[in-house]
Every structure is written in structure tokens, then in C-alpha cells.
Amino acid sequence: MPGEETVVDVLVVGTGASGMAAAVTAAHHGLEVLVAEKEARYGGTTARSGGWLWIPGTRLAAEQGIQEPPGAAKAYLKHEATTHFDEKRVDAFLESGPKAIDFFTRNTCVQFDMPAVFPDYHAEAVGGQQGGRSMVTRPFDGRELGDRLKQLAPPLPELTVFGMMLGSGPEIRHFMRAFKSLTSFIYVTKRLSRHFLDVIQHGRCMALTNGNALAGRLAKAAMDRNIPVWLSSPVKKLVTEHDGVAGALVEHDGKTVFVRARRGVVLACGGFPHDIERRKQLFAHAPSGKEHYSPSPEANTGDGLRMAEDVGGHVDGTIPHAAAWVPASVTTRRDGSTGVMPHFIDRAKPGVIAVTPKGRRFTNEGDSYHDFVQAMVNVCKGEPEIFAWLLCDHKALRNYGLGCVAPAPLPIGRHLRSGYLKRGASIAELARQIGISPATLEATIAEFNATARFGKDPAFGKGTKAYNRYQGDVLVQPNPCVAPLDHAPYYAIRLVIGDIGTFAGLVINENTQVLNTEGKPIKGLFAAGNDAASVMGGNYPGAGITLGPALTFGYVAAMQLAKTAATVPISLHVERREAIVVERRA
Ligand SMILES: Cc1cc2nc3c(=O)[nH]c(=O)nc-3n(C[C@H](O)[C@H](O)[C@H](O)COP(=O)(O)OP(=O)(O)OC[C@H]3O[C@@H](n4cnc5c(N)ncnc54)[C@H](O)[C@@H]3O)c2cc1C
Numbered sequence: 001m002p003g004e005e006t007v008v009d010v011l012v013v014g015t016g017a018s019g020m021a022a023a024v025t026a027a028h029h030g031l032e033v034l035v036a037e038k039e040a041r042y043g044g045t046t047a048r049s050g051g052w053l054w055i056p057g058t059r060l061a062a063e064q065g066i067q068e069p070p071g072a073a074k075a076y077l078k079h080e081a082t083t084h085f086d087e088k089r090v091d092a093f094l095e096s097g098p099k100a101i102d103f104f105t106r107n108t109c110v111q112f113d114m115p116a117v118f119p120d121y122h123a124e125a126v127g128g129q130q131g132g133r134s135m136v137t138r139p140f141d142g143r144e145l146g147d148r149l150k151q152l153a154p155p156l157p158e159l160t161v162f163g164m165m166l167g168s169g170p171e172i173r174h175f176m177r178a179f180k181s182l183t184s185f186i187y188v189t190k191r192l193s194r195h196f197l198d199v200i201q202h203g204r205c206m207a208l209t210n211g212n213a214l215a216g217r218l219a220k221a222a223m224d225r226n227i228p229v230w231l232s233s234p235v236k237k238l239v240t241e242h243d244g245v246a247g248a249l250v251e252h253d254g255k256t257v258f259v260r261a262r263r264g265v266v267l268a269c270g271g272f273p274h275d276i277e278r279r280k281q282l283f284a285h286a287p288s289g290k291e292h293y294s295p296s297p298e299a300n301t302g303d304g305l306r307m308a309e310d311v312g313g314h315v316d317g318t319i320p321h322a323a324a325w326v327p328a329s330v331t332t333r334r335d336g337s338t339g340v341m342p343h344f345i346d347r348a349k350p351g352v353i354a355v356t357p358k359g360r361r362f363t364n365e366g367d368s369y370h371d372f373v374q375a376m377v378n379v380c381k382g383e384p385e386i387f388a389w390l391l392c393d394h395k396a397l398r399n400y401g402l403g404c405v406a407p408a409p410l411p412i413g414r415h416l417r418s419g420y421l422k423r424g425a426s427i428a429e430l431a432r433q434i435g436i437s438p439a440t441l442e443a444t445i446a447e448f449n450a451t452a453r454f455g456k457d458p459a460f461g462k463g464t465k466a467y468n469r470y471q472g473d474v475l476v477q478p479n480p481c482v483a484p485l486d487h488a489p490y491y492a493i494r495l496v497i498g499d500i501g502t503f504a505g506l507v508i509n510e511n512t513q514v515l516n517t518e519g520k521p522i523k524g525l526f527a528a529g530n531d532a533a534s535v536m537g538g539n540y541p542g543a544g545i546t547l548g549p550a551l552t553f554g555y556v557a558a559m560q561l562a563k564t565a566a567t568v569p570i571s572l573h574v575e576r577r578e579a580i581v582v583e584r585r586a
Pocket of ligand 1: 543
């Protein structure tokens with residue numbers, strides 16, 4: 001054991017939503033907590049996320065006048081999780097989720113806004129709802145974080161406009177309608193003016209939105225409780241003593257420190273989106289592990305999973321989908337680095353369709369990202385490569401943008417020059433550019449347009465589901481998701497498979513304790529967020545189904561730790577050295 005040692009009640013590994021939720025809850029309940037973060041900045045994937053949480057039955061829903069029929073959420077999750085419905089964990093989620101929201105919104109600066117309508121992704125299924133389950137993190141003023149704002153991980157560049165992450169929902173709609181509605185024009189002008197003023201005064205965007213607001217709010221809640229967060233301090237190995245986990249070895253300030261955790265260690269390392277070996281094992285579409293593109297932070301290399309496996313934990317590799325899939329496009333940023341753009345919303349817009357490498361439509365483009373990728377995989381079975389083309393006409397491109405290409409009046413030249421956006425003066429010309437038979441693509445679009453003129457898509461039913469319509473353009477009727485592609489020129493972007501977080505994770509119980517292969521809890525070891533196997537059984541029921549459970553089970557882990565007796569006899573404790581509790585500046 002190396003010389004340096006410090007003692008806390010709880011060691012939390014990772015500063016995403018799950019880790020920070022555990023840290024804040026534990027500290028609030030009187031435990032001494034230390035958070036160790038591998039990266040120089042805190043926030044993980046959470047900081048680049050949409051900041052949506054899916055939790056049924058909360059006070060926020062009741063305040064909107066939404067009361068779910070009893071049992072609806074459980075029935076819905078049973079339908080969604082299919083083979084991997086874990087009743088005990090689902091019950092724990094449904095019972096503790098509303099409590100977690102009450103805890104955070106009543107005791108901390110972590111606040112959410114619940115829109116009256118945000119349909120579940122399969123709202124038509126048993127127990128599905130039109131609203132009352134998905135909530136978004138309330139925007140947050142970065143000034144609240146003082147100097148520590150500099151250490152907050154930034155949003156994904158691909159999801160920002162002039163360095164500003166647009167709030168989901170109404171804000172994005174205002175930006176898309178800026179030149180069509182006076183209200184939107186005024187909104188956008190004010191938002192941009194405030195942003196540019198912030199950039200002049202502070203060198204960055206201060207109005208934090210979405211996941212950046214969530215990571216910022218959780219960090220502020222941690223600061224308010226004086227929770228030390230060690231940045232640039234990867235946790236390397238769990239240490240076992242007697243019959244449980246006693247702490248971990250953490251690299252900190254050039255030294256290896258043994259952090260003894262009297263009550264336990266919470267693994268919250270954000271899963272394995274960048275662990276090539278595990279991708280190879282669990283992502284069928286990525287036989288070498290490299291045929292996959294993740295917009296998650298590169299530090300999420302599955303450390304939590306490996307560390308738990310070393311002490312007897314195990315990963316559920318049988319889950320039907322090992323990750324939350326998203327169709328993505330790959331772009332080159334201005335600084336030459338590679339960006340991965342997740343396509344969440346553009347696919348649902350009118351005048352947009354997707355086709356296979358052979359030029360045929362294959363699915364309802366307005367379906368969720370997770371479902372869309374499954375369709376992509378199915379249709380490309382037996383092909384050497386899995387990809388698709390997202391197509392639109394000039395009208396759709398300028399109205400809504402496509403992938404990284406922003407709507408009018410922002411220019412598109414850079415994307416054409418880089419080859420990210422393909423353009424053809426006619427459908428045949430576009431087809432030639434993207435290696436599809438012109439006759440096939442012309443036939444595909446002619447067939448779509450014939451019924452699209454009447455707002456219909458008999459082939460795949462685009463716009464027939466509540467979630468499709470929610471992401472469409474309400475100003476386009478009768479079908480907000482369907483319009484013909486008939487305004488030349490035509491455009492295409494290549495879609496590949498990505499993820500927004502992994503689903504296959506450590507097998508845990510309803511109290512978030514990591515289980516060994518015999519199904520017994522490993523003393524002193526907890527996992528939350530994407531380090532734990534998804535409570536959704538590897539499926540994607542609605543907006544926020546990773547962050548909702550991440551916050552909830554972070555809270556559950558802490559509540560469990562608050563009732564847990566210390567694992568190590570008090571005589572073994574070493575005095576905590578204050579000098580170690582410092583943050584490394586980025
Ligand atoms: C663009 C985008 C949008 C998304 N939008 C949503 C959304 O709106 N709603 C939703 O539910 N989900 C969304 N997701 C998914 C969601 O962001 C993640 O599932 C979630 O943030 C995972 O939280 P976490 O706490 O498990 O991990 P993370 O937030 O990734 O945090 C893990 C942290 O652990 C650190 N770490 C890793 N290894 C170590 C180590 N050895 N020692 C110390 N620290 C370590 C990492 O550096 C990281 O900071 C989105 C994802 C993306 C990419």
C-alpha cells in the first residue's frame with residue numbers, strides 16, 4: 001500500500017449526474033464525501049447532454065395537473081424492458097425517483113422544468129404517456145459557480161451555436177423560426193445579444209442550459225456542502241480488506257493516494273463508450289470495436305466496470321442493446337479535430353428522409369434515435385458496412401438545418417467544402433455523388449413525394465406517432481413530419497452508428513449494491529449511472545431515461561450509505577489530512 005492515505009465516509013468516482021447526485025445526497029445526510037474525477041474538468045457526459053430526466057410520478061407532474069393512472073409507469077417499463085425487466089429495480093426507481101426530485105428541488109439549487117407535453121417514445125404502447133415524465137434541467141447562471149465555472153466541462157461543440165448551447169424545446173423552436181415570427185426574432189435577438197455580452201465580459205457563455213446546467217447545478221450543490229472534488233485524479237483500483245471494499249487507489253497530484261472509504265465506494269464512471277475491447281465484445285455492429293462513433297467524453301473508458309470486475313463484480317452482457325444508440329455524423333471541426341454529431345431531431349422534420357446505401361427508405365425517420373439505429377442495423381444485415389444517408393431538399397435544409405448544418409441565415413459553405421454535406425442540383429446528381437443509382441433514388445423520392453403532398457407516408461407512417469409529431473414542425477399540416485422533397489438543390493449527410501451512453505453495466509440490486517456472480521452484494525461497493533446495467537433493460541422508453549435513473553440511483557446509493565455501518569473498525573481510521581483536499585486547476 002502506498003504511503004499517502006486519507007479517510008472519508010464515501011468515495012465517489014466520477015462527476016457526472018450519478019456521481020454528483022450520490023455525493024450531494026450523502027453529504028446532505030451528514031457523511032464525509034470525496035469525489036475523484038479523472039478529467040481536468042467535471043461533468044462527464046452529463047455536461048454535454050440534453051439535461052432531460054425521465055421520472056414518472058413526480059411533484060412536478062402533479063403541479064402540471066398530470067396524474068398517471070396507478071401502475072401505468074410500471075406497465076410501460078415492463079413493455080419496454082421486455083426480457084430484462086427487473087421488477088425490484090424498476091420498483092425502486094419508480095418509488096425513489098419522485099423522492100430524489102423532491103430532495104434535490106427542495107434542498108439544493110438543482111431545479112427542473114416539466115413541460116405539459118413531451119410524449120414517451122412509445123406513447124401508444126401500454127402505459128405510455130403524452131407528458132408528465134420528461135423534465136429538463138432549468139437553465140443556470142454560470143456566475144453562480146464563480147471561479148469553478150472554468151472547470152465545468154463544455155457542451156459538445158456540434159450542439160452549440162456561436163458557443164451557446166440552445167435550450168431544448170421552445171428555445172430551439174424560436175431559433176428555427178427567427179425569420180418567420182416577430183416573437184421568435186425578438187427572443188433570438190435578445191438571447192444572442194446577452195450571449196455576445198457574456199463572451200466579451202467573461203470569455204464564454206454564462207447562460208448554462210441542458211446538461212451543462214445540470215452539471216453546473218450539481219457542482220454548485222456540492223460546493224454549497226463543501227464537498228471536495230479532486231480533478232485530474234483517476235481512480236485506479238479498488239482496495240479490498242476483510243470481506244469488502246475498503247477504498248481505492250487514486251492518482252492525485254503526482255502521487256498515489258489510498259482513499260479509505262469507511263462506508264463505501266460509489267462507481268459512477270459513465271460506462272464504457274470508449275472502451276474498444278468491450279465494444280468489440282458487446283457491439284455486434286462493431287467487430288473491431290472501431291465501427292462505432294460516440295459523442296461521449298473519451299475518458300469514459302469503462303474503468304468502473306473493470307475495477308468492479310477485479311473485485312468480483314460482473315457485467316450483464318446479455319442486455320438486448322448494449323448502448324443507447326444514436327445515428328451520428330462525423331465532422332471535422334475548425335481546429336481539425338473530429339466531431340461526432342448526434343441526430344436527435346432533424347430526422348423528424350418535414351422534407352427529410354433517410355435511405356440505405358442502396359437508396360431505399362427503410363424506416364419511420366421520426367422514431368427515436370435508439371429505434372432508428374436498430375432499423376439501420378436490420379436493413380444493412382449482410383452488408384460490409386452499416387450506414388445510411390439522411391436526405392432533404394433546400395427548403396428543409398434552410399428551415400431546420402441538418403446535423404451540424406444550421407438553418408438559414410447561417411452559411412453552409414464550410415460543410416460543403418469539407419464534404420460533410422453533399423449537394424446535387426438534381427436528385428440524380430446527388431445520387432451520383434453519394435454512390436447510389438440515380439434511377440433508384442429518383443424512384444424512392446418520387447414514391448415518397450406522391451403521398452407526402454397530402455401529408456401521408458403509407459410506407460413507414462412518419463408522423464403517425466405522438467413522439468414523431470412532437471419533433472416535427474407544428475406549422476406544417478396536416479402532418480408536421482411529412483412534406484415532399486421538391487425544392488432543388490438536394491442534400492445528404494452520411495449517418496453511422498453512435499451512442500449517447502452505454503446500457504450494459506454492472507449487475508446491481510435495487511439498493512445499487514454491486515453483486516458478485518452468486519448474486520450477493522459486495523460489501524462497500526455501489527454503482528450508479530451508466531456503470532450499472534440499465535434499469536430500462538437496454539431499451540429507450542423516453543426522453544431522459546439515462547439521466548432520470550442516474551440521479552435517482554445516485555440518490556438511492558447515498559441513502560443506502562447513510563444507513564450502512566462503517567465497513568472498517570474505527571481503530572483503523574487514519575486522521576483525514578486537510579492538505580490533500582485540494583483541487584487541481586485545469
Ligand atoms: C449529446 C448527448 C445528449 C444526451 N442527452 C441526454 C438527455 O437529455 N437525457 C438523458 O437521460 N441522457 C442523455 N444523454 C446520455 C447521458 O448524458 C448519460 O447517459 C449520462 O450523462 C451518464 O451519466 P453518468 O453519471 O453515468 O456518467 P458521466 O456523466 O459520463 O460521468 C462519468 C464521469 O466519470 C469520470 N471517470 C471515468 N473514469 C474515471 C476514473 N477511473 N476515475 C475518476 N473518474 C472517472 C469521467 O471522466 C466522467 O466525468 C445524452 C448524451 C449525449 C452524448
